[in-house]
Amino acid sequence: MAVCVENIFADLPPSSGQEQFLTLFDNEAVRIERIVSQSHSSPIGFWYDQLESEWVIVLRGYATLEFEGGKLITMKEGDHLAIPSHAKHRISQTGPDTIWLAVHVKTQLQARK
Numbered sequence: 540m541a542v543c544v545e546n547i548f549a550d551l552p553p554s555s556g557q558e559q560f561l562t563l564f565d566n567e568a569v570r571i572e573r574i575v576s577q578s579h580s581s582p583i584g585f586w587y588d589q590l591e592s593e594w595v596i597v598l599r600g601y602a603t604l605e606f607e608g609g610k611l612i613t614m615k616e617g618d619h620l621a622i623p624s625h626a627k628h629r630i631s632q633t634g635p636d637t638i639w640l641a642v643h644v645k646t647q648l649q650a651r652k
Contacts, residue, residue, distance in 0.1 A: 581629035600637030
């Protein structure tokens with residue numbers, strides 16, 4: 540078994556105007572992603588409505604999440620948040636060089652597929 544150390548800040552993608560996702564780890568129970576957001580906002584009217592629960596942490600930069608009903612949560616470096624499954628949310632705004640770590644916990648139903 541080869542063990543290789545990698546750096547979360549290495550090989551950052553160039554600015555594209557869209558959020559960019561890189562899966563760092565994936566198995567039947569969990570998916571871990573690095574998300575790079577460069578002054579990103581979700582499109583008007585768009586809501587994430589995910590089957591799995593999600594835990595996110597801002598590693599660099601800042602972000603404001605909007606939840607259904609209008610609740611805004613601003614996150615800075617080091618802040619983390621658990622988002623329950625089906626909690627409708629969107630990205631209101633991120634900083635120009637925001638890097639997140641997202642952990643998606645798969646449901647038992649997803650794990651069986």
